[in-house]
Amino acid sequence: MYYLSLYVHILSAIFWIGGMLFTVAVLVPVSQHKIIEPNRGTFFKIIGEKFSRISWLLFLILIITGITNLTTRGFELSLFLDPNFWQTGFGYYLGIKLMIFGIVLIISGLHDFYFGPKAARLINSDPGSPQTQTFRKISSWLGRMNLLFGLMIVYYAMRVVRG
Numbered sequence: 086m087y088y089l090s091l092y093v094h095i096l097s098a099i100f101w102i103g104g105m106l107f108t109v110a111v112l113v114p115v116s117q118h119k120i121i122e123p124n125r126g127t128f129f130k131i132i133g134e135k136f137s138r139i140s141w142l143l144f145l146i147l148i149i150t151g152i153t154n155l156t157t158r159g160f161e162l163s164l165f166l167d168p169n170f171w172q173t174g175f176g177y178y179l180g181i182k183l184m185i186f187g188i189v190l191i192i193s194g195l196h197d198f199y200f201g202p203k204a205a206r207l208i209n210s211d212p213g214s215p216q217t218q219t220f221r222k223i224s225s226w227l228g229r230m231n232l233l234f235g236l237m238i239v240y241y242a243m244r245v246v247r248g
């Protein structure tokens with residue numbers, strides 16, 4: 086059960102991080118192509134909505150498998166309430182990882198449910214306006230911040246088990 090949980094946990098992490106890297110390294114540059122440019126807003130809306138749904142499902146799977154990683158390792162969940170646990174190597178790095186994960190959830194919410202959809206709508210309705218530029222910039226920076234935080238989570242995930 087422990088290996089199955091960890092396997093699904095790592096696969097979910099790979100899918101989410103991989104999706105963000107693909108977006109930044111492939112989709113954004115490709116969206117500048119003259120074939121896509123006229124429908125750029127719709128392009129990002131369709132892809133953004135699909136990846137957002139997948140991401141929130143992955144977050145749920147990461148939380149569930151994260152908890153089963155702990156319980157199948159023999160950790161009582163009551164340990165979470167013990168301040169000493171968060172001082173230990175395992176608890177210390179898990180604490181940092183979970184704090185960054187919390188920030189990722191907030192940024193994902195802002196990006197997926199407000200700035201992203203608004204930017205996609207504005208790109209179609211009023212591509213040249215300063216407001217459109219602002220929302221596009223905020224959305225892309227939120228996306229980049231989440232990628233950076235995602236990479237930090239993987240680093241601290243690695244330190245959780247290795248100290």
Ligand code: HEM
Nearest residue numbers: 095098147148151152154155158186238239242243245246
């Ligand atoms: C975006 C969110 C997350 C990502 C990207 C992520 C990624 C990872 C990765 C890559 C590992 C394997 C580390 C290694 O073996 O070197 C791991 C392990 C682990 N993760 Fe996460 N994780 C996330 C969220 C969570 C959450 C929410 C929890 C707790 C509720 C959690 C608990 C754990 C635990 C306990 C391990 C250690 C498993 C073990 O080897 O015993 N993770 N995580």
